[in-house]
Amino acid sequence: MTKPTRTGAEPPYLRIAADIRRRITDGELSPGDRVPSTRQVAREWKVALATATKALTTLRLEGLVEARPRAGTVVAPKVPSRSRRRPSAAPAEQELTLDRIVRTAIDIDIADAEGLTALSMRGIAARLGVAPMSAYRHVTGKDDLILLMADAAFGEESFPSDPPGGWRPRLELGARTLWSLHRRHPWLAQLSSLTRPLLVPGLIAHGEWSLSALDGHGLAPTELFDIHVLLFSHVQGLAIHLEREAQAAATSGQSEEQWMVSRAQAMQDLVESRRFPTFAKVVGSFDNGYDLHLDTLFELGLKALLDGLAPVIEGRPPHNSRDGSPSRARLP
Structure with missing residues (x-):
């Protein structure tokens, strides 16, 4: 990025915005081209x-740039003319709410575009046009904010009040709903491990859906919960790679395809070494290489899991109490 000459007392964010604005209006950056990320701007x-x-927010409010999931900030399709008026000032600080802070943090310009590493209380405050301490009046810090973000993100999808019949359609709907949320917000998979789960209502609602689908089939409480955790781990385990690929692309500057091309000779050496005959046979049989599709793997894995679990879930009749309702597990 070519930096303009620093003159006067103009704030740094306005100088940065002016330089990127010039590149857009002069045609150096065309509609759809990615503009420097917040980290690139900060570094350069x-x-x-x-x-x-704050600089990128200024351009976004002017309509010059827009945020796209997993692509970051790009030049808007229709660039406004030079005579377009600047937007009015940001809403007054007294209008700041916890919901606005959380939704701004989730916004595709920040967490959804660049991951949680790009998240900061100062950055959110700058986006909202308020002093950093104003945000701290609503949330104590980044860790608490991330929990609120996760709760809001998982709560974006709900389940029908009239559930589909049968345990399998209900589990399929639950797993696919979780997968769609992780696809929308890839950072969700990075927040916790199976051994230290997120205890937020938005996620527990998805657990309630899966557990209720399994309840009443004669499963012991531990067995029932193990199945629930196993299904969630399938979603989370694949979703982790959504964020890792984005981070790898940002760090290396190479797309997944470019990275594979750069490793073509190493792959060929492995195939020709004859040390791994089955690997060589399978990889050598691909006409145009192997394209890894996480959506395909998700569906393949979900089917395999549910096929394998069917005998466990359906193998025993439900244990009913005398009044016909499912029996409850005894608490110690």
Whole structure:
């Protein structure tokens, strides 16, 4: 990025915005081209992330750029003319709410575009046009904010009040709903491990759906919960790679396809070494290489899991109490 000459007392974020604006209006950056990320701006201009965020927010409010999931900030399809008026000032600080802070943090310009590493309280405050301490009046810090973000993100999808019949359609709907949320918000898979789960209502609602689908089939409580955790681990285990690929692309500057091309000779050496004959036979049989599709793997794995679990779930009749209702597990 070519930095303009620093003149006067103009704030740094306005100088940065002016330079990117010039590149757009002069045609150096075309509609759809990716503009520098907040981290790139911060590094090249030697400014804080909050300042970089404020510069890109200025351009977004002007309609010059827009955010796209997994692509970051790009030049808007229709660039406004030079005479377009600047937007009015950001809403007053007294209008700041916890919901606005959480939704801004989730916004595709920040967590959804660049992952949780790009998230900061100062950056969010800059986006909202308020002083950093104003945000701290609503949330104590980044860790608490992430929990609120997760709760809101998992709560974006709900389940029908009239569930489909049968345990399998209900589990399929639950797993696919979770997968769609992780696809929409890839950072969700990075938040916790199976051994230290997120205890937020938005996620527990998805657990309630799966557990209720399995309840009443004669499963012991531990067995029932193990199946629930296994299905969730299938979603989370694949979703982790959504964020890792995005991080790898940002770090290396190479797309997945470009990375594979750069490793073509190493792959060929492995195939020709004859040390791994089955690997060589399978890989050598691909006409145009192997395309890994996470959606395909998700569906394949879900089917395999449910096929394998069917005898366990259906193998025993439900244990009913005398009044006909499912029996409850005894608490110690």
